[in-house]
Amino acid sequence: QKEVEQNSGPLSVPEGAIASLNCTYSDRGSQSFFWYRQYSGKSPELIMSIYSNGDKEDGRFTAQLNKASQYVSLLIRDSQPSDSATYLCAVNIGGNNRLAFGKGNQVVVIP
Amino acid sequence: SQTIHQWPATLVQPVGSPLSLECTVEGTSNPNLYWYRQAAGRGLQLLFYSVGIGQISSEVPQNLSASRPQDRQFILSSKKLLLSDSGFYLCAWTGVLPYEQYFGPGTRLTVT
Secondary structure: OOOEEOOOOOEEEEOOOOEEEEEEEOOOOOOOEEEEEEOOOOOOEEEEEEOOOEEEEEOOEEEEEEOOOOEEEEEEOOOOHHHOEEEEEEEEEOOOOEEEEOOOEEEEEEO | OOEEEEEOOEEEEOOOOOEEEEEEEEOOOOOEEEEEEEOOOOOEEEEEEEEEOOEEEEOOOOOEEEEEEEOOEEEEEEOOOOHHHOEEEEEEEEOOOOOOEEEOOOEEEEEO
16 A cells, blocks of 8 residues: 555646545554645645644645545635646655655646 | 755766766755655655765665765765666755655756
């Protein structure tokens, strides 16, 4: 079983709609969870971090964490063309601040 | 504020040639530092991480090596590049907040 899985294929959403991204992880001891946004040809940018069960909102982004189900999600409300990017889920593993990354989900926002 | 630099931005090297990529961090002290590789169409692969000067942990055995000669400097090297070494090399650091990693701009390496 992979440490972090993002199984959905490319996601196309119309402008103004909600984009929903999901991620599962294998280590029940993980305590820190992150979403990164990566534009084509650029490096990943940290957009959300979540440490407790429930929802965390930051602007148009909402991260949701359910440790019992080992599941973390990202919602993008009022999607904009500038949200078109690949979104990477990351989870802490082991010590020394190591993160495991999912392969990412590409989001395309259609004007 | 903290800033992370990587150079060069792009690099084209022949098979068998040596490699040296450099990463420096400004505005923080004693950061954890990381080297990742992102191959085309693949996820981020952790190559090395360092918790202090001279302390290097290797995640994947390969023909790459890393060194940390100064607190805020991290170097990725190879004596002989392989075609499979092509990819996007990213340096990252963590500071005060645990596990929050911030990436540099990256170096795109093409081995021909």
